[in-house]
Amino acid sequence: MKILILGAGKMGTFFTDVLSFKHEVALYDPDPKRLRFVFNTYRMTSLEEVDEFNPELVINAATVKYTIDAFKQVIPHVNPNCILSDIASVKTGLQNFYESTGMRYVSTHPMFGPTFAGLDNLSTENAIIISESDHMGKVFFKDLYNTLKLNIFEYTFEEHDETIAYSLSIPFASTLVFASVMKHQEAPGTTFKKHMTIARGLLSEDDYLLTEILFNPHTIGQVEEIRKELAYLLEIIKEKNSSKMQEFLEKIRKNIE
Numbered sequence: 539m540k541i542l543i544l545g546a547g548k549m550g551t552f553f554t555d556v557l558s559f560k561h562e563v564a565l566y567d568p569d570p571k572r573l574r575f576v577f578n579t580y581r582m583t584s585l586e587e588v589d590e591f592n593p594e595l596v597i598n599a600a601t602v603k604y605t606i607d608a609f610k611q612v613i614p615h616v617n618p619n620c621i622l623s624d625i626a627s628v629k630t631g632l633q634n635f636y637e638s639t640g641m642r643y644v645s646t647h648p649m650f651g652p653t654f655a656g657l658d659n660l661s662t663e664n665a666i667i668i669s670e671s672d673h674m675g676k677v678f679f680k681d682l683y684n685t686l687k688l689n690i691f692e693y694t695f696e697e698h699d700e701t702i703a704y705s706l707s708i709p710f711a712s713t714l715v716f717a718s719v720m721k722h723q724e725a726p727g728t729t730f731k732k733h734m735t736i737a738r739g740l741l742s743e744d745d746y747l748l749t750e751i752l753f754n755p756h757t758i759g760q761v762e763e764i765r766k767e768l769a770y771l772l773e774i775i776k777e778k779n780s781s782k783m784q785e786f787l788e789k790i791r792k793n794i795e
Contacts, residue, residue, distance in 0.1 A: 539678075540564075542582075542593035542616070544608045546572035549625060549648070550599035554579050556686070564591050566612070588615040595678065598624040603746040606635050613639065621675045627702060628750040633670065633695045644668070644675025647698065648688070649705070661687040666701070669694050703756030710751060711761050713740050 539561045543550050546567035554565050554576060564580035566588060567573055573581040582588060593616055600608040605626050613622075622643040624632060629645060636643040645668035650660065665688040667676055676692075683690050693701060717737040723730060740748070751757070774782045 539595060540591065540593045541595045541597060542566060542588060542591060542612070544596065544598045544612060545600040546576065547599060547601065550597075551576060553597055553599060553625070556682070564588070564593065585611060585615045588612060592617060593620055595621045595623060595675075598622070598626070601744050601746060602626050602628050602750050603744075606631065609635065609639075613641070621672060621678075623675060623679070627706070627747065628754065629668070629695050629698055630750070630754070642672040642675060644671035644679060645695070646671075646679050646683075647702075648683075659687075662689075664689045664691060666690075666698055667692050668698060699754055700756050702751065703754045703760050706751050707754060707757040707760050708764065709736075710740065710748065711757075711764060713737050715764075717741065 541557055541561050541563050543554055543557075543563065543565045544567075546554075546565055546569075550565065550567070554563055557563050558578040562580075563578075564582050564587075565573060565576055566582040566585075568583055570581075570583050573583070580587075580591065582591070596609075596612060596616060598605055598608050605624055609622060609624075618641060620641065622636065622639065622641050624645050625648055626632065626645075627647055629647075632645060636645070647666040647668075648663075649665060650663040665679075665683045667679055667683075667690060669692045680690060713733075713736055716733055720734075720737070726734070771786065774786060
Protein backbone atom coordinates (compact mmCIF):
# COMPACT_ATOMS: atom_id res chain seq x y z
CA MET A 539 0.00 0.00 0.00
CA LYS A 540 1.16 3.55 -0.72
CA ILE A 541 1.01 5.47 2.58
CA LEU A 542 1.61 9.16 3.16
CA ILE A 543 2.46 10.27 6.71
CA LEU A 544 1.99 13.91 7.64
CA GLY A 545 4.41 15.33 10.20
CA ALA A 546 7.94 14.18 11.07
CA GLY A 547 7.49 14.41 14.83
CA LYS A 548 7.89 11.59 17.36
CA MET A 549 4.84 9.60 16.27
CA GLY A 550 5.19 10.41 12.58
CA THR A 551 8.72 9.01 12.44
CA PHE A 552 7.67 6.04 14.59
CA PHE A 553 4.93 5.08 12.12
CA THR A 554 7.36 5.63 9.25
CA ASP A 555 9.83 3.18 10.78
CA VAL A 556 7.10 0.61 11.49
CA LEU A 557 5.47 0.74 8.07
CA SER A 558 8.33 1.40 5.66
CA PHE A 559 9.52 -2.21 5.37
CA LYS A 560 6.12 -3.59 4.28
CA HIS A 561 4.64 -0.61 2.42
CA GLU A 562 5.66 2.18 0.08
CA VAL A 563 5.83 5.10 2.51
CA ALA A 564 6.31 8.84 2.08
CA LEU A 565 6.82 11.28 4.94
CA TYR A 566 5.77 14.90 4.39
CA ASP A 567 7.00 17.80 6.50
CA PRO A 568 7.57 21.37 5.25
CA ASP A 569 10.71 21.59 7.42
CA PRO A 570 13.49 19.60 5.68
CA LYS A 571 15.59 19.50 8.87
CA ARG A 572 12.99 17.23 10.49
CA LEU A 573 13.48 14.69 7.67
CA ARG A 574 17.27 14.34 8.04
CA PHE A 575 17.27 11.01 9.89
CA VAL A 576 14.42 9.30 8.02
CA PHE A 577 15.40 6.24 6.00
CA ASN A 578 13.79 3.73 3.64
CA THR A 579 11.03 6.21 2.75
CA TYR A 580 10.30 9.10 0.39
CA ARG A 581 10.98 12.46 2.01
CA MET A 582 8.67 15.25 0.86
CA THR A 583 8.66 18.96 1.65
CA SER A 584 6.15 20.17 -0.95
CA LEU A 585 2.55 19.15 -1.61
CA GLU A 586 3.25 18.88 -5.34
CA GLU A 587 5.28 15.76 -4.54
CA VAL A 588 2.15 14.27 -2.94
CA ASP A 589 0.30 14.58 -6.28
CA GLU A 590 2.88 12.38 -7.95
CA PHE A 591 3.01 9.86 -5.07
CA ASN A 592 -0.80 9.38 -5.13
CA PRO A 593 -1.24 7.71 -1.71
CA GLU A 594 -3.95 5.18 -0.89
CA LEU A 595 -3.84 6.06 2.83
CA VAL A 596 -2.90 9.28 4.64
CA ILE A 597 -1.84 9.03 8.30
CA ASN A 598 -2.04 12.47 9.87
CA ALA A 599 0.57 12.68 12.65
CA ALA A 600 0.67 16.46 12.79
CA THR A 601 0.47 18.18 16.17
CA VAL A 602 -3.11 18.19 17.52
CA LYS A 603 -3.35 21.95 16.94
CA TYR A 604 -2.79 21.43 13.21
CA THR A 605 -4.54 18.09 12.57
CA ILE A 606 -7.49 19.51 10.63
CA ASP A 607 -5.38 22.19 8.90
CA ALA A 608 -2.97 19.49 7.70
CA PHE A 609 -5.89 17.53 6.22
CA LYS A 610 -7.22 20.63 4.47
CA GLN A 611 -3.82 21.23 2.88
CA VAL A 612 -3.31 17.69 1.63
CA ILE A 613 -6.84 16.71 0.49
CA PRO A 614 -6.61 18.65 -2.82
CA HIS A 615 -3.51 16.59 -3.63
CA VAL A 616 -4.89 13.08 -3.03
CA ASN A 617 -7.31 10.81 -4.87
CA PRO A 618 -10.95 10.95 -3.62
CA ASN A 619 -10.69 7.19 -2.94
CA CYS A 620 -7.77 7.72 -0.56
CA ILE A 621 -8.52 6.87 3.08
CA LEU A 622 -7.84 9.65 5.58
CA SER A 623 -6.66 8.72 9.06
CA ASP A 624 -5.48 10.38 12.24
CA ILE A 625 -3.80 9.21 15.44
CA ALA A 626 -4.82 12.24 17.49
CA SER A 627 -5.30 11.92 21.24
CA VAL A 628 -8.00 14.59 21.09
CA LYS A 629 -10.86 13.93 18.64
CA THR A 630 -12.77 17.20 19.13
CA GLY A 631 -14.27 18.30 15.80
CA LEU A 632 -12.79 15.43 13.81
CA GLN A 633 -15.99 13.46 13.22
CA ASN A 634 -17.77 16.48 11.73
CA PHE A 635 -14.72 17.31 9.64
CA TYR A 636 -14.42 13.79 8.24
CA GLU A 637 -18.09 13.66 7.35
CA SER A 638 -17.86 17.04 5.61
CA THR A 639 -15.16 15.71 3.25
CA GLY A 640 -17.24 12.80 1.93
CA MET A 641 -14.06 10.69 2.00
CA ARG A 642 -13.43 7.40 3.75
CA TYR A 643 -11.67 7.75 7.09
CA VAL A 644 -10.32 5.81 10.05
CA SER A 645 -9.55 7.42 13.38
CA THR A 646 -7.34 5.68 15.93
CA HIS A 647 -5.41 6.55 19.06
CA PRO A 648 -2.24 4.67 20.05
CA MET A 649 -2.39 5.10 23.84
CA PHE A 650 1.34 5.46 24.27
CA GLY A 651 4.04 7.95 23.41
CA PRO A 652 7.78 7.81 22.80
CA THR A 653 8.33 9.77 26.03
CA PHE A 654 7.40 6.87 28.34
CA ALA A 655 6.71 3.73 26.33
CA GLY A 656 9.38 1.18 25.49
CA LEU A 657 8.82 1.09 21.74
CA ASP A 658 10.60 -2.26 21.40
CA ASN A 659 7.96 -3.92 23.59
CA LEU A 660 4.41 -2.56 23.42
CA SER A 661 2.58 -5.64 24.68
CA THR A 662 1.38 -3.79 27.80
CA GLU A 663 0.21 -0.73 25.81
CA ASN A 664 -3.23 -0.06 24.31
CA ALA A 665 -4.74 1.40 21.16
CA ILE A 666 -8.24 2.66 20.41
CA ILE A 667 -9.94 2.39 17.02
CA ILE A 668 -13.00 4.57 16.49
CA SER A 669 -16.03 2.44 15.61
CA GLU A 670 -17.52 4.92 13.11
CA SER A 671 -14.46 4.46 10.88
CA ASP A 672 -14.35 2.85 7.42
CA HIS A 673 -14.24 -0.96 7.55
CA MET A 674 -11.10 -1.38 5.44
CA GLY A 675 -9.36 1.35 7.41
CA LYS A 676 -10.17 -0.44 10.65
CA VAL A 677 -8.84 -3.73 9.22
CA PHE A 678 -5.54 -2.05 8.29
CA PHE A 679 -4.97 -0.58 11.74
CA LYS A 680 -6.09 -3.73 13.55
CA ASP A 681 -3.50 -5.70 11.59
CA LEU A 682 -0.84 -3.07 12.32
CA TYR A 683 -1.61 -2.84 16.03
CA ASN A 684 -1.76 -6.64 16.33
CA THR A 685 1.71 -6.79 14.77
CA LEU A 686 2.89 -4.35 17.45
CA LYS A 687 1.20 -6.58 20.08
CA LEU A 688 -0.96 -3.70 21.30
CA ASN A 689 -4.21 -4.36 23.15
CA ILE A 690 -6.97 -3.03 20.86
CA PHE A 691 -10.26 -1.47 21.94
CA GLU A 692 -13.05 -0.10 19.74
CA TYR A 693 -14.89 3.01 20.97
CA THR A 694 -17.15 5.62 19.43
CA PHE A 695 -15.85 9.19 19.15
CA GLU A 696 -17.85 10.09 22.27
CA GLU A 697 -16.64 7.07 24.25
CA HIS A 698 -13.07 7.88 23.26
CA ASP A 699 -13.26 11.40 24.65
CA GLU A 700 -14.79 10.12 27.89
CA THR A 701 -12.01 7.54 28.24
CA ILE A 702 -9.28 10.11 27.57
CA ALA A 703 -10.74 12.43 30.20
CA TYR A 704 -10.29 9.63 32.74
CA SER A 705 -7.07 7.97 31.62
CA LEU A 706 -5.10 11.10 30.67
CA SER A 707 -6.70 14.10 32.37
CA ILE A 708 -6.45 12.66 35.90
CA PRO A 709 -2.71 11.79 35.76
CA PHE A 710 -1.96 14.98 33.81
CA ALA A 711 -3.74 17.18 36.35
CA SER A 712 -2.19 15.33 39.29
CA THR A 713 1.31 15.63 37.83
CA LEU A 714 0.88 19.33 37.07
CA VAL A 715 -0.28 20.01 40.63
CA PHE A 716 2.73 18.10 42.00
CA ALA A 717 5.13 20.05 39.80
CA SER A 718 3.50 23.39 40.63
CA VAL A 719 4.30 23.04 44.36
CA MET A 720 7.63 21.25 43.93
CA LYS A 721 10.76 22.61 45.61
CA HIS A 722 14.33 21.63 44.81
CA GLN A 723 15.52 18.75 46.97
CA GLU A 724 19.19 18.28 47.90
CA ALA A 725 18.61 14.61 48.71
CA PRO A 726 15.37 13.50 47.01
CA GLY A 727 13.88 10.14 47.89
CA THR A 728 12.98 7.40 45.41
CA THR A 729 9.28 8.32 45.24
CA PHE A 730 10.08 11.99 44.67
CA LYS A 731 12.53 11.15 41.87
CA LYS A 732 9.94 8.93 40.15
CA HIS A 733 7.37 11.72 40.28
CA MET A 734 9.97 14.15 38.90
CA THR A 735 10.71 11.83 35.97
CA ILE A 736 7.00 11.69 35.13
CA ALA A 737 6.66 15.47 35.45
CA ARG A 738 9.65 16.16 33.19
CA GLY A 739 8.34 13.69 30.61
CA LEU A 740 4.87 15.23 30.66
CA LEU A 741 6.17 18.78 30.34
CA SER A 742 8.32 17.79 27.37
CA GLU A 743 5.10 17.23 25.42
CA ASP A 744 3.55 19.89 23.21
CA ASP A 745 1.78 22.60 25.25
CA TYR A 746 -1.20 22.62 22.90
CA LEU A 747 -1.63 18.86 23.30
CA LEU A 748 -1.64 19.16 27.11
CA THR A 749 -4.10 22.05 26.91
CA GLU A 750 -6.50 20.26 24.56
CA ILE A 751 -6.53 17.11 26.69
CA LEU A 752 -7.29 19.13 29.81
CA PHE A 753 -9.92 21.19 27.96
CA ASN A 754 -11.79 18.01 27.01
CA PRO A 755 -15.43 18.66 28.12
CA HIS A 756 -15.31 15.48 30.22
CA THR A 757 -12.21 16.59 32.16
CA ILE A 758 -14.00 18.95 34.55
CA GLY A 759 -15.84 16.16 36.35
CA GLN A 760 -12.63 14.17 36.78
CA VAL A 761 -10.70 17.14 38.20
CA GLU A 762 -13.62 17.87 40.53
CA GLU A 763 -13.22 14.34 41.91
CA ILE A 764 -9.52 15.04 42.56
CA ARG A 765 -10.41 18.26 44.38
CA LYS A 766 -13.02 16.45 46.49
CA GLU A 767 -10.60 13.69 47.51
CA LEU A 768 -7.85 16.21 48.28
CA ALA A 769 -10.24 18.18 50.48
CA TYR A 770 -11.17 15.01 52.38
CA LEU A 771 -7.51 14.02 52.78
CA LEU A 772 -6.69 17.51 54.08
CA GLU A 773 -9.51 17.18 56.61
CA ILE A 774 -8.10 13.85 57.84
CA ILE A 775 -4.62 15.32 58.17
CA LYS A 776 -5.85 18.37 60.08
CA GLU A 777 -7.80 16.16 62.48
CA LYS A 778 -4.96 13.61 62.76
CA ASN A 779 -7.75 11.04 62.55
CA SER A 780 -6.04 7.64 62.35
CA SER A 781 -9.21 5.63 61.82
CA LYS A 782 -10.34 7.80 58.89
CA MET A 783 -6.86 7.59 57.41
CA GLN A 784 -6.94 3.80 57.65
CA GLU A 785 -10.33 3.72 55.91
CA PHE A 786 -9.04 6.09 53.22
CA LEU A 787 -5.97 3.94 52.56
CA GLU A 788 -8.04 0.76 52.41
CA LYS A 789 -10.37 2.35 49.87
CA ILE A 790 -7.38 3.33 47.74
CA ARG A 791 -5.87 -0.15 47.93
CA LYS A 792 -9.14 -1.64 46.67
CA ASN A 793 -9.15 0.88 43.79
CA ILE A 794 -5.75 -0.23 42.55
CA GLU A 795 -6.17 -3.98 43.01
